[in-house]
Amino acid sequence: MPKKNKPTEKQRLTVLTLENDFRFECHKGLNCFTRCCCNITIFLTPYDILRMKNALNISSGEFLANYTVSMIGDAGLPVVMLKMKDDDRKTCPFVTRQGCTIYPDRPWSCRIYPLQPESTKITEKAGKKYYSVMNVPFCLGLEADRVLTVAEWIEEQGINVYQEMEAPFKKITTNEFLSQNKITNKKIQEMFYMACFDLDRFRRFVMESTFLERFEVEPEVLKKIKENVVELYHFALRWLEYGLLGQHVLKVKPDVMAAKKQELKIK
Ligand code: SF4
Ligand code: SF4
Incomplete structure (x- = not known):
């Protein structure tokens, strides 16, 4: 249960x-x-998009086209942001006077x-997580009597599943090789965008291109990625790990591998 002893002003500004x-x-x-819910920048994670497009019952392509803007981030990888309305207040497209219309599937930032x-990377390696309370002058919620721990807030807001889903994505985006080698190839950026954010297109890419002629995909894995978008998401990240980081997490078919070796004159 939330406790009633109020943290001091100093504690609110401290790392928690x-x-x-x-x-x-x-x-x-x-x-x-x-x-x-106005005049803010909300970066969307792949799992945010997955949840929001499912909540709206539209494809990832429709969601991206109608509700997002994207740009290339510092590492050369695409980042996606929620597109605010073009009104004076730059209002979120999902807010009404009654509140958030996609509340059960609102993004991680919200x-x-x-x-x-x-x-930091160091604290995370040590398994330690730290947080601070944002200082937003107009937010009356920060003056409330209700006191709770960070862990209680994370549990209450359903953040754990977002963190779990974020972990394999973060493993790729924070990879040492990618931090030292900025991606400038547009095809790679497009591949990353599709696999992370446009999962319905990625599913078509797997099913309808030569993908299945090139990679060994177990029938049960294929069934799962056809039916379950979370499985598809994990598979898409494995494909990125293979393609971007050279990790042996996907298996190329022997005949394709032999033909490639012959082409490259590798024995
Ligand atoms: S998604 Fe919902 S909670 Fe987040 S800014 Fe928009 S209306 Fe507010
Ligand atoms: S209390 Fe803070 S988070 Fe809640 S509606 Fe007001 S400004 Fe937003």
Whole structure:
């Protein structure tokens, strides 16, 4: 149960561990209700897009075309952001006066707020996670009486599954090789975009191109990726690990491998 001993002002500005308290409560009726859903930049993870497009019952292609903008990030890999409405307040397309219309499937950034991660590669390697409370002057939720720990907030907001799904994606984007070798090849950027964000197109690519003639894919794996979008997502990341990082996580068919070796004159 949330505790009632309020953290001090100083504690709110400190880096928090999972066990530390912070003060927060958001609900309808507050003067600031939905004010935080305007004029913000929300980066979307692949799993955010998967959940949101399923909630809206549209394809990943439709979702990307209608609700997102993308750009190439520092490492040369595409990043995707929620496209805000073209009104004075730059309002989120999913907000109404009653609140978020996709609340059960809202993106990770909307769930974790008012916390923000403060972990570094070193702390993450050591298995430690740190957070801070964002300082948003208009947010009355930060003045609430309700006190809870970071771990309680993560549990309550359903963030654990987002973190689990993010892990294999992060493993690729934070890879040492990619950090040192900026991707500039447009075909690779397009491949990354499709595999991470446009899963319905990736599924067609697997089923309808020469993919299955080139790679060994077990029938049960094929069945799973046809039927389950989360399985498809994991398979797409394995394909990226193979293609981008040279990891042997997919098996090329022997005849294709032999032909390639002959072409490259490798014995
Ligand atoms: S309390 Fe904060 S998070 Fe909740 S609606 Fe107000 S500004 Fe947004
Ligand atoms: S997705 Fe929902 S919670 Fe997030 S900004 Fe839009 S309306 Fe607000």
